[in-house]
Amino acid sequence: MDFDFTTEQNGFREELREFLKVEVPVEKQEVFGRLTEEQYQFGRDINRKLAEQGWLAIGWPKEHGGGGKGPIEQGILNEDLGYWRVPKSGSIGLGIVGPAIMVFGTDDQKDRYLSPIAKGEVEYCQGFSEPNVGSDLGSLELRAERDGDEYVLNGSKMFTSYAFHADYMYLLARTDPQAQKHRGISLFIADLKTPGIDLSPLPYINGEMAAQTTFDNVRLPLSCLIGEENRGWYHAMTTLDYERSGLWRYANVRRVFDDFSTFCQDSAPDGGQPLANHPLVRHQLARRRLGMETWKLLCWNVAWMQSSGAVPNAEASIAFLYGSEERLRFAEMAMEILGPYATLKNGSPMAPILGNIEGIHREAMHLHGAGTTEIHRNIIAQRGLGMPR
Amino acid sequence: MDFSLTEQQLILGRSARQFLEAECPAAVVREAETTEQGHVPELWGKMADLGWLGMSLPEIYGGTGGSLTDQVVLFEEIGRALVPGPLLVSSVLASQIVLNAGNDSQKESLLPGIASGGLILTLARGERLETASGETGLTLSGESAFVPHAGVASHIICATRPAVGAWPDTTLVVVDGEGDQVFKTPMESIANYPQCLVEFDDICLPSEALLGDIAEGRPVLDAAVQRAIVVQCAETLGRAQKVLEMVVEYASGRVQFGRPIGTFQAVQHRCSDLKVAIDSGRMLTYQAAWRLDQGLLADDEVSMAKAQSGILSRTATEVGHSIFAGISFTIEHDMQLYSSRAKICEANLGDTEYHLDQISIGAGPQTQ
Numbered sequence: 001m002d003f004d005f006t007t008e009q010n011g012f013r014e015e016l017r018e019f020l021k022v023e024v025p026v027e028k029q030e031v032f033g034r035l036t037e038e039q040y041q042f043g044r045d046i047n048r049k050l051a052e053q054g055w056l057a058i059g060w061p062k063e064h065g066g067g068g069k070g071p072i073e074q075g076i077l078n079e080d081l082g083y084w085r086v087p088k089s090g091s092i093g094l095g096i097v098g099p100a101i102m103v104f105g106t107d108d109q110k111d112r113y114l115s116p117i118a119k120g121e122v123e124y125c126q127g128f129s130e131p132n133v134g135s136d137l138g139s140l141e142l143r144a145e146r147d148g149d150e151y152v153l154n155g156s157k158m159f160t161s162y163a164f165h166a167d168y169m170y171l172l173a174r175t176d177p178q179a180q181k182h183r184g185i186s187l188f189i190a191d192l193k194t195p196g197i198d199l200s201p202l203p204y205i206n207g208e209m210a211a212q213t214t215f216d217n218v219r220l221p222l223s224c225l226i227g228e229e230n231r232g233w234y235h236a237m238t239t240l241d242y243e244r245s246g247l248w249r250y251a252n253v254r255r256v257f258d259d260f261s262t263f264c265q266d267s268a269p270d271g272g273q274p275l276a277n278h279p280l281v282r283h284q285l286a287r288r289r290l291g292m293e294t295w296k297l298l299c300w301n302v303a304w305m306q307s308s309g310a311v312p313n314a315e316a317s318i319a320f321l322y323g324s325e326e327r328l329r330f331a332e333m334a335m336e337i338l339g340p341y342a343t344l345k346n347g348s349p350m351a352p353i354l355g356n357i358e359g360i361h362r363e364a365m366h367l368h369g370a371g372t373t374e375i376h377r378n379i380i381a382q383r384g385l386g387m388p389r
Numbered sequence: 390m391d392f393s394l395t396e397q398q399l400i401l402g403r404s405a406r407q408f409l410e411a412e413c414p415a416a417v418v419r420e421a422e423t424t425e426q427g428h429v430p431e432l433w434g435k436m437a438d439l440g441w442l443g444m445s446l447p448e449i450y451g452g453t454g455g456s457l458t459d460q461v462v463l464f465e466e467i468g469r470a471l472v473p474g475p476l477l478v479s480s481v482l483a484s485q486i487v488l489n490a491g492n493d494s495q496k497e498s499l500l501p502g503i504a505s506g507g508l509i510l511t512l513a514r515g516e517r518l519e520t521a522s523g524e525t526g527l528t529l530s531g532e533s534a535f536v537p538h539a540g541v542a543s544h545i546i547c548a549t550r551p552a553v554g555a556w557p558d559t560t561l562v563v564v565d566g567e568g569d570q571v572f573k574t575p576m577e578s579i580a581n582y583p584q585c586l587v588e589f590d591d592i593c594l595p596s597e598a599l600l601g602d603i604a605e606g607r608p609v610l611d612a613a614v615q616r617a618i619v620v621q622c623a624e625t626l627g628r629a630q631k632v633l634e635m636v637v638e639y640a641s642g643r644v645q646f647g648r649p650i651g652t653f654q655a656v657q658h659r660c661s662d663l664k665v666a667i668d669s670g671r672m673l674t675y676q677a678a679w680r681l682d683q684g685l686l687a688d689d690e691v692s693m694a695k696a697q698s699g700i701l702s703r704t705a706t707e708v709g710h711s712i713f714a715g716i717s718f719t720i721e722h723d724m725q726l727y728s729s730r731a732k733i734c735e736a737n738l739g740d741t742e743y744h745l746d747q748i749s750i751g752a753g754p755q756t757q
Binding site for chain 2: 285289388
């Protein structure tokens with residue numbers, strides 16, 4: 001057992017914090033639920049600077065433009081970027097697309113796609129969900145038909161985060177409608193500038209602008225197929241496991257919790273004792289600190305498993321499920337303590353901690369990322385505990 | 390960062406499970422529950438032979454010099470098997486107090502006995518116990534409730550309010566558990582957990598009864614209690630893990646509505662929630678053990694582990710009884726053995742609310 005980092009890893013964290021201290025002043029940090037275009041672009045700039053330091057893809061192998069370290073270093077990076085509220089960008093490319101190409105891509109695809117991701121030069125979005133397809137992803141309907149040396153895509157994708165900033169979409173499409181459902185799916189990378197792709201805005205309650213994406217006779221060259229035809233489902237599921245610690249999300253919420261704890265210690269709304277001196281408030285804060293520390297450890301457990309070569313499966317679902325619910329518990333607790341002040345937006349008079357509580361109420365309704373909480377419970381029961389289907 | 394156990398720890402866990410499956414089946418647990426002492430001397434002797442009672446002691450006192458993490462590995466198995474007897478109080482709590490507060494002669498007279506199982510020590514504490522200094526030396530008086538396994542204790546360590554200073558300043562003394570002026574009244578409780586109300590009738594203590602200095606016992610007591618808390622968290626982990634395995638097995642085989650009830654998501658999700666609580670508890674418990682092994686401050690981590698351990702106890706009880714349902718309401722079913730002992734552990738050494746109160750609520754954002 002060892003709950004500490006190596007000296008070298010601690011050194012990296014120190015250096016990274018020095019960098020963030022200089023590059024990410026408080027006024028540039030993202031407020032929950034208030035992402036602006038300017039902030040998004042700022043996040044892109046930070047990513048490029050991280051890449052110049054060799055840190056952006058620190059867990060990738062050197063031959064693909066990475067830092068040659070492992071999941072622990074990648075976890076340190078993600079934890080600190082989340083904690084210092086660097087607006088998120090590039091995560092689909094770095095966490096999902098790149099690793100898939102490393103495993104299943106051709107040499108030509110590796111040359112073409114990996115380096116720009118590692119340098120923070122491109123943005124990817126992910127095309128998995130569809131209007132009729134959510135938890136039962138294997139029944140997806142977007143059709144890709146082979147026509148000579150091209151695939152022709154028709155159908156639509158839904159809940160496409162980052163779509164309006166993205167250069168490429170990493171998507172699953174049905175290439176063999178006759179095959180059993182998971183065995184007729186293939187994995188593609190589509191340039192979003194390809195004619196026939198249309199994005200319609202799908203604003204999210206957390207302030208993000210996602211899209212519904214329609215494909216109307218979109219022609220992709222064969223070189224856009226990643227891995228084997230009709231094996232896309234298995235390729236995608238394998239590489240979903242690549243960066244699953246969820247440390248960015250944890251730390252992003254943890255920062256607000258820490259700010260909130262400080263606020264409760266400093267603020268005496270009725271001119272009397274600070275909020276945190278009230279036994280019920282103190283008790284609530286202690287419960288949530290316990291929850292936050294637990295969440296952190298469950299995330300690091302996933303990162304550690306990956307660093308030791310294991311494939312976290314139920315463990316990743318445990319960390320993700322715990323995190324989604326802990327974030328919600330925190331938001332609810334803040335409401336119980338702050339009452340109507342918890343509803344005040346950034347910019348409003350008397351909004352506590354920059355209106356982050358208002359924002360986190362909206363963010364906390366995101367209970368479905370990487371699977372709904374029910375799907376995660378199914379995974380834990382069926383794959384983790386071996387319960388019958 | 391490495392959350393794996395060493396090969397030796399894995400072997401310790403495996404061999405402990407094998408041993409306890411053979412030597413401490415539910416029948417032994419049930420038998421012990423029917424006796425006033427709740428102690429199985431034969432099993433006790435075998436555990437001493439395996440080195441379990443001296444695990445936290447140096448070799449010169451007959452111990453095996455194991456780490457707290459080693460002990461946590463062992464006590465996961467102890468909890469899983471619901472091992473009866475004064476293991477926690479004698480081999481962890483009392484042995485640490487003697488080791489860290491005792492002088493050489495006290496250590497030599499007590500520690501090898503703890504390790505061999507020949508001596509059984511327990512701990513009485515509280516502000517109603519007082520040591521006063523008089524012309525004839527120290528006098529011990531007062532009473533202490535919830536003294537575990539006092540009935541079989543050869544010695545009782547008393548954490549007392551000292552004549553100088555005020556509670557929680559503490560003077561530690563060790564007295565003969567079977568002396569004339571020690572009166573033990575059993576406090577009958579759930580699972581027939583053997584504990585007593587112990588009264589001390591103005592006992593004149595010889596000088597060798599004093600462990601450490603007058604009014605200086607608190608740090609040693611607190612450190613021993615911290616270790617005992619972590620070890621008890623491990624017991625709870627072991628119990629909860631066994632409950633989960635029992636429940637999953639039952640749900641996978643029990644057929645209602647024409648299919649195993651384990652295929653119903655309502656049942657699966659309860660099991661998942663218990664699994665999440667176990668993994669949470671395991672991370673927090675091992676983190677606390679690791680910090681103490683490293684000599685790091687661990688006040689918050691120990692309290693977090695114990696608070697979560699209480700939550701885990703409740704989750705295991707609730708999930709177990711709800712899925713086993715009617716059959717687990719019978720005495721003949723083993724689930725009640727687990728849930729009644731969960732209540733003991735939940736309340737012992739500070740309950741969830743107490744430990745939540747100990748957790749510091751954070752000093753704000755990490756340094757930037």
